[in-house]
Amino acid sequence: MSWPGGAAYAVSVTVDVDGTFGLPRGGDGSEARLTSRSERSYGVLRGVPRILAILAGARVTGTFYVPGAVAAEHPETVGAIAAGGHEVGHHGHRHRRPDELSDAEQRHELAAGLEALTSVVGKRPTGYRAPEWEMAPYTLDALAGLGFSHDSSLMSDDDVCRVPSGSGSVIELPVHWSLDDAPHFDRGGDPATLSAMWHAELDMARAEGRHVTFTMHPEILGRPHRACILERLVERALGDGAWIAAHREVAAHVGAS
Numbered sequence: 001m002s003w004p005g006g007a008a009y010a011v012s013v014t015v016d017v018d019g020t021f022g023l024p025r026g027g028d029g030s031e032a033r034l035t036s037r038s039e040r041s042y043g044v045l046r047g048v049p050r051i052l053a054i055l056a057g058a059r060v061t062g063t064f065y066v067p068g069a070v071a072a073e074h075p076e077t078v079g080a081i082a083a084g085g086h087e088v089g090h091h092g093h094r095h096r097r098p099d100e101l102s103d104a105e106q107r108h109e110l111a112a113g114l115e116a117l118t119s120v121v122g123k124r125p126t127g128y129r130a131p132e133w134e135m136a137p138y139t140l141d142a143l144a145g146l147g148f149s150h151d152s153s154l155m156s157d158d159d160v161c162r163v164p165s166g167s168g169s170v171i172e173l174p175v176h177w178s179l180d181d182a183p184h185f186d187r188g189g190d191p192a193t194l195s196a197m198w199h200a201e202l203d204m205a206r207a208e209g210r211h212v213t214f215t216m217h218p219e220i221l222g223r224p225h226r227a228c229i230l231e232r233l234v235e236r237a238l239g240d241g242a243w244i245a246a247h248r249e250v251a252a253h254v255g256a257s
């Protein structure tokens, strides 16, 4: 794969803005958990602006996967993401895991999320990421028919690839838990350790000339002492010749190649 501008490799920064819907079962039954809910709100109200400032400072754009219900609840935050030139992707409606839903419920999550995100952003999302990265056959098969060009939920490859979706296909931008902040910072974790892992992955992506996706959450990486590792990741990638682009740009490039 060759990358725009003769770049040596390609990098995407992705941010999952789950809000209170990221609590178990889409937050249902968590009404009394005020502390847990406040941590989630911190992510939307404090973490997202901090991450946006880092990306703006480096003049790069990322992809923010947002549940429709979060967009409806926080239209200013999601509007600011879109106004910054970033991609807003579909991350379910109430952040329910597709594998725990019936086909009819999965259809509802997709449709309700599309409606809410399109209403807030003013543009229909073309990228999808399954909540908790638990894609189910019905949802994957429905994506192409609903106009999605790309997905970022599967772990079957390192590089961008194409996967079947119903009678069509979508571009897959693979992910892995090891490149996600959530498992690393589960009640602790040293930012320097995750930073070293991210930089080691940059080394390998560059050596292999491929694309790599990094994933973070604003209530986790948006904390001040952690956010600086995103700044260093982006600086390092730009310094050694990466093309840093949102998933929609990478999918369009790969789809046209």
Ligand code: ZN
Pocket (backbone or CB within 6 Å): 016, 017, 018, 022, 091, 095, 131, 132
């Ligand atoms: Zn999520």
